[in-house]
Amino acid sequence: MFYYLFQWLDAEFNIPGTGLFQYISFRAACCFICSMLIVIIFGKSFIRAMHRYGIGEETRDDEREKQGTPTMGGLLIIIAILIPTLLFARPDNIYILIMIGTTLWLGLIGFIDDYIKVFKHDKKGLPGKFKVIGQVALGLVVGLMLIYHPDIASTKTTIPFIKNTEFDYSWLVSWIGDGAEKYTVLIYVPICIFIITAISNASNLTDGIDGLATASGAIMGGTLAIIGWLSSNIIMARYLNIVYLSQASELTMFMSSFIGALLGFLWYNTHPATIFMGDTGSLTIGGIIAVFALLIRKELLLPLLCGIYVAEDASVILQRWGCKIYRFRHKLPANEEVPIEKRIFRYTPLHHNYQHKHRNDGKSLNDEKIVQRFTIIGILLAIATIVSFKLR
Numbered sequence: 001m002f003y004y005l006f007q008w009l010d011a012e013f014n015i016p017g018t019g020l021f022q023y024i025s026f027r028a029a030c031c032f033i034c035s036m037l038i039v040i041i042f043g044k045s046f047i048r049a050m051h052r053y054g055i056g057e058e059t060r061d062d063e064r065e066k067q068g069t070p071t072m073g074g075l076l077i078i079i080a081i082l083i084p085t086l087l088f089a090r091p092d093n094i095y096i097l098i099m100i101g102t103t104l105w106l107g108l109i110g111f112i113d114d115y116i117k118v119f120k121h122d123k124k125g126l127p128g129k130f131k132v133i134g135q136v137a138l139g140l141v142v143g144l145m146l147i148y149h150p151d152i153a154s155t156k157t158t159i160p161f162i163k164n165t166e167f168d169y170s171w172l173v174s175w176i177g178d179g180a181e182k183y184t185v186l187i188y189v190p191i192c193i194f195i196i197t198a199i200s201n202a203s204n205l206t207d208g209i210d211g212l213a214t215a216s217g218a219i220m221g222g223t224l225a226i227i228g229w230l231s232s233n234i235i236m237a238r239y240l241n242i243v244y245l246s247q248a249s250e251l252t253m254f255m256s257s258f259i260g261a262l263l264g265f266l267w268y269n270t271h272p273a274t275i276f277m278g279d280t281g282s283l284t285i286g287g288i289i290a291v292f293a294l295l296i297r298k299e300l301l302l303p304l305l306c307g308i309y310v311a312e313d314a315s316v317i318l319q320r321w322g323c324k325i326y327r328f329r330h331k332l333p334a335n336e337e338v339p340i341e342k343r344i345f346r347y348t349p350l351h352h353n354y355q356h357k358h359r360n361d362g363k364s365l366n367d368e369k370i371v372q373r374f375t376i377i378g379i380l381l382a383i384a385t386i387v388s389f390k391l392r
Contacts, residue, residue: 028256030084031257034083034257035256036261038264039076039260039267043267043268046073047268047275055072070274070276071278072276072277073269074281074283078107080260082100085254088253093250095248102291107280109279110282111280113131117278132197139192139197142291143193152247157299158300161391163241196287196290199287199306200286201313202286202306203287205316207281210269211371220378221255223385225252226386228255231244243297248295251296271367289302301385307377312351315348322338354370
């Protein structure tokens, strides 16, 4: 919005300073500062309003100290992302439109889940199958847009650690023969669905300790923002031998707003948290990261960049199958709890395993140390992701 306003002012009146809005770096900085200030300034009022209406978290019995802490803080994050994006980015840019749609759609799914938990007092929330249906629908739309929209149509991506190679998903159906390209949709769209569903759910699993999902998301978002800017700069894209995306520069504004919103939320979400993001925030954060990576054609970097998400997801999957195998071998009912000493992990997702490790040893919980160590690992993974462009 401001982009076009100041472009007009600069062209018509040549007012000093209006030309600054032509620079990506300036608008990105404005988005970052604006989104952070929105959360920090309005955060207290938001928390008070949540207390007033009794919108609090219902936790496990072993976390009674968190009982009643306001939730649905993801609403604040979403507002802080969208307002600066609409103000400083070009709202007619297809990349921005897809990211706004992603934010609103996953935010709605998460909001419904939180609403059921808080107002209907159903701890299970929205049934998992409906969450997955929503994520699949998003993946379907994003995948089709990436293939067929005239401004971004492509099925190419960057392969990490391999030089002078752009992978085209159409190669996977090349065995069909002439005209095989039109069948690429049958491969590419399911891949998009899988990535969005996996990363969104992994972010949801990571949201279990004060500040963990917020800090992890900010690190991943910051890394993707850098990569997105490099991909939209023709000189840097050629130098690093990555896919060049001429219109993707506007994504820098969106991701700057995303990072600012998360860091602002971290102001209130660090231990002891005075507000939780709920599924409204956690599902949205993961979805934003997944869709952003798909848009800049760097989705193959996600296993490295999102290593924390992968570990959280893997711990749950391994635990579930480990318990199933144990019950099968001992002929136990499907609903019978497996003894802790027979499990692969004490508890899952992975961060809960470290929480209970301290508890079982008779030590006091130290959530801050767990979050700090996960954050350090996240930073190392982010550095490794960026460095991978030169290790080719």
